[in-house]
Amino acid sequence: xxxxxxxxxxxxxxxxxxxxxxxxxxxxxxxxxxxxxxxxxxxxxxxxxxxxxxxxxxxxxxxxxxxxxxxxxxxxxxxxxxxxxxxxxxxxxxxxxxxxxxxxxxxxxxxxxxxxxxxxxxxxxxxxxxxxxxxxxxxxxxxxxxxxxxxxxxxxxxxxxxxxxxxxxxxxxxxxxxxxxxxxxxxxxxxxxxxxxxxxxxxxxxxxxxxxxxxxxxxxxxxxxxxxxxxxxxxxxxxxxxxxxx
Numbered sequence: 001x002x003x004x005x006x007x008x009x010x011x012x013x014x015x016x017x018x019x020x021x022x023x024x025x026x027x028x029x030x031x032x033x034x035x036x037x038x039x040x041x042x043x044x045x046x047x048x049x050x051x052x053x054x055x056x057x058x059x060x061x062x063x064x065x066x067x068x069x070x071x072x073x074x075x076x077x078x079x080x081x082x083x084x085x086x087x088x089x090x091x092x093x094x095x096x097x098x099x100x101x102x103x104x105x106x107x108x109x110x111x112x113x114x115x116x117x118x119x120x121x122x123x124x125x126x127x128x129x130x131x132x133x134x135x136x137x138x139x140x141x142x143x144x145x146x147x148x149x150x151x152x153x154x155x156x157x158x159x160x161x162x163x164x165x166x167x168x169x170x171x172x173x174x175x176x177x178x179x180x181x182x183x184x185x186x187x188x189x190x191x192x193x194x195x196x197x198x199x200x201x202x203x204x205x206x207x208x209x210x211x212x213x214x215x216x217x218x219x220x221x222x223x224x225x226x227x228x229x230x231x232x233x234x235x236x237x238x239x240x241x242x243x244x245x246x
Contacts, residue, residue, distance in 0.1 A: 001025075002045070002059050025057055027077050033089040040098040044078075046115075050087035054103045055080055056115050081113045083120050090130055096139035102156075104130035110144060112156045122156045131173040137180050137230065145174040151187060153203060168197055173223060180230035188224035188237065195219050198226070198237065 001024040030050035038044035043060035056079035081103070090104035099116040106129045112122040128147040135142045141162065144152040151167040151174070154160070168174045170190025177186045185201045198215045217224065222240035229236065 025059070025077075027055060027057070028053070030087070033087065034091050036091050036093050036101070038093050038098070039095055040093075046091045046093060046101050048088035048091040048103055048105075052084045052086060052088060052105065052107075053080060053082050054084075054088055054091055054101070054113065056101075079115050079118050081115070081118060081120070083111055083123075084109065090133050092133055092135060092142075094139045095135050095137065100139070102133060102135065102142060104133050104144070110142075110154065124154045124156070124160060126152060126161075132175045134176045134178055136178045143176040143178065143185055145176050145187060145189070147173075149174075151176065151185075151201070153185075163203070165201070168199065170194065170197075172221075175223065175226055177226035177228050177235070179228050179235060180233065186226050186228070186235055188226050188239075191216070193219070194221065196224050196239070198224070 028047060028049040028051055032047050032049050034048040036046050038046070043058055045057045047055050047057065049055070055077035058078045084103065084105040084107050086106035088103050088105040092102045094100035094102070099114055100121070101113050101115055102110060103113065104110045108126050108129055110124045110126065110130055110133065111120055113119070114121050126144065126146055130144045131147055132145040133142055141153060141155050144154060145167060146152060149167050149169055150164055152161055153163040155162045167187055168189025169192055172190045174187050174189030179186055183203050185203050187199045187201070189197055191197055196217045196219065198217055200215070217237070220239070220241040224237050224239040227236045227238065
């Protein structure tokens with residue numbers, strides 16, 4: 001579903017005084033697991049689906065900027081990317097190359113795609129499925145949080161793993177985030193006792209986290225989501241039930 005943020009209120013439309021479901025793009029044959037807006041084109045979205053495909057959609061000209069789509073869009077996507085053998089759960093555009101995007105799936109692979117030619121450029125095989133991925137600020141590498149409780153740094157140009165090191169030991173999924181132009185990588189996850197944690201790593205020396213003893217935030221069940229603002233050099237942590245501390 002594509003909805004302009006300038007159109008406030010409930011996500012529904014009224015036709016002949018009857019409320020109808022919001023219009024959407026109908027193209028994936030199974031549920032969509034993830035999506036990502038292109039950082040270069042405001043009308044382009046990439047979606048990852050359980051049908052083992054990644055699709056790129058361009059809704060330019062289909063909206064007036066103030067109202068949702070006029071009707072359901074039963075049409076072909078702009079780009080279809082096929083290669084994964086199991087459901088795709090993650091998709092991320094490269095921050096500096098407009099035609100490059102990354103996808104992660106339950107087939108234990110992370111694939112780099114060239115959307116301009118609808119072809120696969122690189123593939124990295126992992127020991128377990130990726131739970132979260134993040135590109136570096138300059139798009140030269142990416143980090144992966146895996147189900148095996150490891151964090152992995154990958155160089156897509158080398159078609160392999162640059163470094164692999166211990167992450168959070170809790171059973172719930174971790175998330176990763178590069179801290180702008182610095183050499184720092186942040187990860188959020190859980191301890192064995194379900195303490196919510198924040199680890200900071202120097203990607204030049206990943207043997208152990210930086211300030212590991214000072215990273216317990218609180219105890220709750222919801223995952224924490226890290227967001228870094230390079231303009232202010234601030235790392236924001238969002239999560240359900242997060243209790244602010246002085």
